[in-house]
Amino acid sequence: MAENTAADASTAATPATATPGSPSHPSDPPRPDLAAMVVPLGRTLMAAEQPILDAHGLTMWGYVVLLHLDEKPIRTQAALAEAVRADKTRIIPVLDDLEARGLLRRQPDPEDRRARLLSLTAEGRHLRDATQAAIQEGEEHLLARLPAADREGFLRGLRTLHDLSGQP
Amino acid sequence: MAENTAADASTAATPATATPGSPSHPSDPPRPDLAAMVVPLGRTLMAAEQPILDAHGLTMWGYVVLLHLDEKPIRTQAALAEAVRADKTRIIPVLDDLEARGLLRRQPDPEDRRARLLSLTAEGRHLRDATQAAIQEGEEHLLARLPAADREGFLRGLRTLHDLSGQP
DNA sequence: TATTGTTATACTCTATAACTATA
DNA sequence: TATAGTTATAGAGTATAACAATA
Numbered sequence A, B: 001m002a003e004n005t006a007a008d009a010s011t012a013a014t015p016a017t018a019t020p021g022s023p024s025h026p027s028d029p030p031r032p033d034l035a036a037m038v039v040p041l042g043r044t045l046m047a048a049e050q051p052i053l054d055a056h057g058l059t060m061w062g063y064v065v066l067l068h069l070d071e072k073p074i075r076t077q078a079a080l081a082e083a084v085r086a087d088k089t090r091i092i093p094v095l096d097d098l099e100a101r102g103l104l105r106r107q108p109d110p111e112d113r114r115a116r117l118l119s120l121t122a123e124g125r126h127l128r129d130a131t132q133a134a135i136q137e138g139e140e141h142l143l144a145r146l147p148a149a150d151r152e153g154f155l156r157g158l159r160t161l162h163d164l165s166g167q168p
Numbered sequence C: 001t002a003t004t005g006t007t008a009t010a011c012t013c014t015a016t017a018a019c020t021a022t023a
Numbered sequence D: 001t002a003t004a005g006t007t008a009t010a011g012a013g014t015a016t017a018a019c020a021a022t023a
Helices: A034-055 A060-071 A077-083 A092-100 A122-143 A148-164 B008-012 B034-055 B060-071 B077-083 B092-100 B122-143 B148-164
Strands: A104-109 A112-120 B104-109 B112-120
Touching (some): A034 B034, A034 B122, A034 B148, A060 A077, A060 A104, A060 A112, A060 A122, A122 A148, A122 B034, A148 B034, B034 B122, B060 B104, B060 B112, B060 B122, B077 B112, B112 B122
Antiparallel strands (some): A104 A112, B104 B112
8 A cells, every 4th residue: 555654755745636526625835736736637628629620521630721821921931840840741731732732822921932921811801700700719618617717818828828938 | 800910910900802692691700710829838938848858857748647636647648648648559658658657557457457547656746746846837937927807707717618529 | 934733752750459467 | 458668650840951033
């Protein structure tokens, strides 16, 4: 049996999360590692997105590309790849597919024919909007289960940390 | 919904081309998708953990296993695998390594010799504590950049959503 | 020569299937 | 027969390296 020596519980008593059936009593400050909460939550969110993406005929990478292209037209595929934190070779099949379906244009830059000017078509923008609306509707469903007070701080904190993780 | 910085204008710039459908949703979402913030943040946190794990001689899976074993002794490897959301075959090399280094014990259950009783050794618990202390210290550094008000709500909201994602 | 995009290859991670041992 | 654990194999996803086009 485990010897739960109380001595070693200095700052690091471990959380007993995820044991279904027993609501946690977080009366004590010990918290799980951030990554141990953020990463599984991210997986859950992605799993929740998947059926919506399927219904809209988009892969996750395709959706990510549409999102980043809509913000502002991008001049090179390498820049797009960096923006979505992907390898430049990884998005090529994605662009091939989106272009073939008329969701984006990939035109050689007249001023530097090596580069490809990337822009969304009207169809691409429409699909992006519809997909994002559905996704965020699902997310609102989840956020609704947060106390109103926490919800504000959670969203602001998440946004801040996300923005920070760009430039450390 | 607070008005935000001008940087948000890029994400909010959704021309939408007079989508005539249903403007009954004036909830044009000026926020990124949750997954689009949570997943990259998770990757950043993992990347920040990596050097600490290296310094302590642990892989990420090894650390995860130590964390979950410390909570309470687990009776079967399959249960452990499910707890850490991994395939049962995926953690076997991890357990092999941790056992060989004396960080955990893997004893056949006398009552059912098919099962392996998993328990942490004192060394395993000590390494776990030291590693987690270092990781959370790094995380505190990041959390310190949040406004105090947001920080509380962020941590509570994150914890709530993480707990929710266990049982949908 | 350097850079953009592309293709081909190799590597990493993960899951599936088959095997051993206990029950 | 069924279950826990293990091993071997195959698959998906990703990155690395070599190539063609343009500058």
